[in-house]
Amino acid sequence: xxxxxxxxxxxxxxxxxxxxxxxxxxxxxxxxxxxxxxxxxxxxxxxxxxxxxxxxxxxxxxxxxxxxxxxxxxxxxxxxxxxxxxxxxxxxxxxxxxxxxxxxxxxxxxxxxxxxxxxxxxxxxxxxxxxxxxxxxxxxxxxxxxxxxxxxxxxxxxxxxxxxxxxxxxxxxxxxxxxxxxxxxxxxxxxxxxxxxxxxxxxxxxxxxxxxxxxxxxxxxxxxxxxxxxxxxxxxxxxxxxxxxxxxxxxxxxxxxxxxxxxxxxxxxxxxxxxxxxxxxxxxxxxxxxxxxxxxxxxxxxxxxxxxxxxxxxxxxxxxxxxxxxxxxxxxxxxxxxxxxxxxxxxxxxxxxxxxxxxxxxxxxxxxxxxxxxxxxxxxxxxxxxxxxxxxxxxxxxxxxxxxxxxxxxxxxxxxxxxxxxxxxxxxxxx
Numbered sequence: 093x094x095x096x097x098x099x100x101x102x103x104x105x106x107x108x109x110x111x112x113x114x115x116x117x118x119x120x121x122x123x124x125x126x127x128x129x130x131x132x133x134x135x136x137x138x139x140x141x142x143x144x145x146x147x148x149x150x151x152x153x154x155x156x157x158x159x160x161x162x163x164x165x166x167x168x169x170x171x172x173x174x175x176x177x178x179x180x181x182x183x184x185x186x187x188x189x190x191x192x193x194x195x196x197x198x199x200x201x202x203x204x205x206x207x208x209x210x211x212x213x214x215x216x217x218x219x220x221x222x223x224x225x226x227x228x229x230x231x232x233x234x235x236x237x238x239x240x241x242x243x244x245x246x247x248x249x250x251x252x253x254x255x256x257x258x259x260x261x262x263x264x265x266x267x268x269x270x271x272x273x274x275x276x277x278x279x280x281x282x283x284x285x286x287x288x289x290x291x292x293x294x295x296x297x298x299x300x301x302x303x304x305x306x307x308x309x310x311x312x313x314x315x316x317x318x319x320x321x322x323x324x325x326x327x328x329x330x331x332x333x334x335x336x337x338x339x340x341x342x343x344x345x346x347x348x349x350x351x352x353x354x355x356x357x358x359x360x361x362x363x364x365x366x367x368x369x370x371x372x373x374x375x376x377x378x379x380x381x382x383x384x385x386x387x388x389x390x391x392x393x394x395x396x397x398x399x400x401x402x403x404x405x406x407x408x409x410x411x412x413x414x415x416x417x418x419x420x421x422x423x424x425x426x427x428x429x430x431x432x433x434x435x436x437x438x439x440x441x442x443x444x445x446x447x448x449x450x451x452x453x454x455x456x457x458x459x460x461x462x463x464x465x466x467x468x469x470x471x472x473x474x475x476x477x478x479x480x481x482x483x484x485x486x487x488x489x490x491x492x493x494x495x496x497x498x499x500x501x502x503x504x505x506x507x508x509x510x511x512x513x514x515x516x517x518x519x520x521x522x523x
Contacts, residue, residue, distance in 0.1 A: 347398020
């Protein structure tokens with residue numbers, strides 16, 4: 093197994109740079125330059141500009157309000173800097189949800205985010221499964237019981253290191269996806285309608301805790317029936333399904349493309365690149381450095397390549413800097429298996445705040461395990477099914493602060509040795 097040591101080296105390099113700045117003399121990579129850093133903070137801070145965003149219903153029945161301006165989120169009119177953590181309900185037994193959500197709340201999380209993975213719910217065309225650990229409604233209700241707000245990432249393409257990004261095989265094999273193809277969008281409309289039924293009565297406007305919807309993921313496609321028109325069409329389908337919430341987001345990295353004013357981009361950064369092809373130590377990542385000209389923190393492993401600056405770059409002055417995927421852990425992948433420590437994360441996150449982040453979102457905050465598909469086939473992202481990454485078949489532990497709760501005995505019970513090339517992360521053996 094290949095273990096990356098580059099994270100610790102980056103941490104030392106970043107610490108040296110920051111320490112030098114505060115001491116008035118920057119020392120980095122053996123070069124010392126005497127300098128005096130003077131900051132004049134006497135001028136009054138300009139009021140934040142209004143955000144160029146069309147929000148959904150933002151007033152709860154009790155009068156509580158959510159808002160946003162070009163600099164930060166607000167709650168009841170006051171600046172709000174929440175902490176968000178990702179927890180995939182369909183990757184964890186439902187009997188464990190409440191206890192794990194309570195742990196997240198105790199750890200300082202304000203918002204729980206989760207993907208709705210389409211192929212976890214409609215593996216067979218027309219047959220939706222919302223039972224047991226796929227019960228989105230119950231998960232949201234338990235999150236509210238634990239005192240957490242909720243952001244639901246509805247896809248339809250999620251990535252999440254799941255087979256075909258979560259789009260069911262029968263869809264992928266029958267039609268174009270991730271665009272305004274009539275057949276595809278009719279199926280997405282059915283998916284959103286199902287999600288809308290699951291969340292009925294649980295939205296902020298109803299007195300529930302669902303405050304946000306994320307559309308698609310890592311979207312920078314710009315061609316016929318794609319680009320801004322596709323994201324706009326997805327938002328209209330979400331509204332038609334009753335998903336009327338204060339915040340609508342898309343991921344903002346790698347030249348993302350979206351319609352101005354309809355959604356706000358969210359960003360991220362990871363201490364290493366497990367999706368990379370190198371098996372050697374990587375140079376220091378920009379996620380350890382303050383950023384002033386861009387909100388994108390290095391390579392985040394998007395599945396498609398951008399060919400020009402995207403909407404997030406042109407909207408930088410009229411939307412707040414929100415985070416959704418700052419790596420509180422890293423996955424194991426077969427070609428690159430990085431190990432992350434708490435110190436690695438602690439040295440990465442303060443610079444996000446210093447760069448202006450107003451929502452600190454951790455991905456993942458809670459690990460999990462992939463469910464078994466009908467017929468015993470695997471549902472992980474794999475090059476065998478055309479994916480970019482080769483990820484572990486069952487474990488989605490992610491080295492997250494809260495690890496997956498399935499026991500190793502149950503893990504092996506569901507793993508057929510003759511067909512399963514499983515790899516268990518070290519977290520399994522810690523439990």
